[in-house]
Amino acid sequence: MSALAASTADDGTIHLATVKVRSFKVPIVLGVVTVLLAALFLFVPRSGESTFRLRDSSSAIALPDVVLNTALTSWVIVVLLALLTAYSAWLAWNYERTPLWLTVAFGSFGVFAFLVWAGAGGLVPVSSLLVGAVSLSVPLVFGALGGVIGERAGVVNVAIEGQFLLGAFSAALLSSITQNPFVGLIGAMIGGVLVAFVLAAFAIKYLVEQVIVGVVLNVLVTGLTGFLYGALLVPNETELNRPVVFERIKIPVLGDIPILGPVLFNQTFIVYLMFIAVAVVSWGLYRTRWGLRLRAVGEHPQAADTVGIRVNPTRFWNVSLAGAIAGIGGAYFTLVSVPQFGKEMTAGLGFIALAAVIFGRWDPIRASLPALLFGFVTNLQNLLTVLRTPIPSEFMLMLPYVVTILAVAGFAGQIKGPAAAGKPYIKG
Template identity: 40%
Template sequence: MTTVVEREEVVAPEDEVLAPISWKLPVIYSLATLLAIYFALNADGIAEFVWKDIRPTRDGNNLLVYADQACWILAIVVAGATAFSYFRAIKRHTQPLWLGLIVLMPLILSFLTFQGGGSGRFITLAFLFSATLTAATPLIYGSLAGVVCERVGVVNIAIEGQLLVGAFSGVVFASAFGNPWIGLIGAPIAGALIGTLLAFFSVRYAVDQIIVGVVLNVLCLGITSFLLGTVVKNNPSWNSIAYSLPVYEIPGLSKIPFIGPVFFRHTILMYILYFLIIALTIMLFRSRWGLRLRSVGEHPKAADTVGINVNRTRFLNTMLGSALAGLGGAAFTIGSNAVFTENISAGNGYIALAAMILGKWHPVGAMGAALMFGFASAIVDFLPLVATNPINPNLLAMIPYVVTILAVAGFVGKSRAPAAENIPYIKS
């Protein structure tokens, strides 16, 4: 009897393929380190930080620091975070978000200390962050509009135009009827009307959504400029700050140092925004409506097979998202105690789109990115109040747009848009 012994073939494991090292963020952090060192080398005098309230006073609670010493400490923190970033890159580890914040926040504080040192002026942190929220309000509304529309499969390039008509309708309706609440109703209706046009052409007739959005932006700019130069010019009282939204202080919460003046002394638009961020986050990922919306944006054919009316879902939610953008436009006028001027949105709709992409089509992520862009806008108005080293106003005006470009280019990484966006659904 012959026994056959089968020999197992030993297969040598294939060489593990290592991912390439990404030097993008370490290089950006290195530039931040060089900036921090520059601030430290040129800082002088004493910087006085006011953190408790918006109104600066010398009550003994302010933080006084030697500008050069503080800047050097902050530069060391930035340099340490940069070195750790290089270490993670060499080890082929991912670069966490918190590491970027460790670089960014000390760099900002270093810049403020460098500008405020020796000027004898207050660096009012509560005012700066409150102004950041105010500047970010239309951006957050616009980015939430983009999240809703793109999650359902419609690219809403028309956010810029929806912000514009919302700003116009808000102040005109409030002034014409003598009631800011009428303006608060008129703004989202105007945005929804533009959204109806977007949905009508892109969903009903399958026109390219990006082209429709760009055309609608031009249309909104033309209509608001024409009405401003004709109807409103003949009725100047229809463009008045007399009927702006009042500021409400939340009892108790508004008295908390720093937190109170930053978060709880705003118009109703801000408090609606708090609710919307929470509600949209829950509804998008924990409700039947959100499941249907996301399924239409990811796989419309599969959604259709289970009985979801794809095009109707896209149409209605495009109107909803556009209404949010219109409501955000009201922040430019009745929300900021300002009159309407031509092209008052000034590209904020496109920045809102960038915030949505940077936030990976998530309400909380979009809000965080919009706050970053809002801070860039707020710093433009804040710096002339504290700076010992004046910066050319034209350079200051560029800051929000430069930050947008750098953020999208350097920090987005691999963001995956909803699979079916900008793809018309034609039922077979």
């Protein structure tokens, strides 16, 4: 990696020079993970064979099960992880960044090694594991997209949790009344926009500290939805808290592809909408006038103002858009995952989505990857319980959050977000 350094000559001339900086943060994290896996396999050895089931009941193409020797496969992958770690350290020594493909490959092989160890004498249903991971990741991806748009516009969207909750409540209520999940989805988007509207009003117009406003909004929405749940939904549960949910839509031919077919092409409308949203936001952020203006007001609002961009209105409407997208994530809770609203049902996932934004370096695609990681680890926790691994149940409950913290602290590092994020703009 490199950075610019400035020096001033005797005649007052300023010279810029490139200074190379070594960063071993990623190699250290990779090394720690490798050592932990090796210690696990060494001190808690498991013998026998691990069976991976590749076929799915909904797939027309049946693949045979893959049977692997548990101990041999685990140690072979540990050696491979050590080689990847060494390569990452070599890149760092030569002032180069660890490429994304290496960290993705390391994570994939590491998870596979752990599954081989955990599945000793048992069965690992690959398709079911991946389908569950995607399902658990959907609200996080929408929340991360909302966080990316908000912070790229210069407003730290700490209120994702509140947007989730009000979106889930509105979706359950309107879908129950109209018996139409699409009306519930629109209601969830409106709920997310309402929370974002309040955040934008206080942060942009009244110049209140954005993080404080976001935290207060989360508490407010939690209390409001909890009150409405007890006062409105509980006494009228049949009429107001029985939403019509989205059914799975299987795409012909594609849905029968082994392993990936059930994961990508046999999903609900909201999951397909998630795929489209990630692609559209990623394309729009870097390829359109909207994205250019959005990034301009988040990076250098003064410069944007000088070329005629209305900074505060641009921020306001983009924060509202971010709220609408996060509201769709809230709708997933009641229109797909759990067909009923419950108090505090989002369980703090809005803050995990905010962590995904940081880990993803404020990029839509990169932010979606840690969201998928969290969903996978959460679903893996359930599988480990079924496989009866010798890992304490308390550790498995905290496993998703530990992985998220390690990912943000290790791979995100000391990165810088949009320069003007969290800073109100005062014209003049």
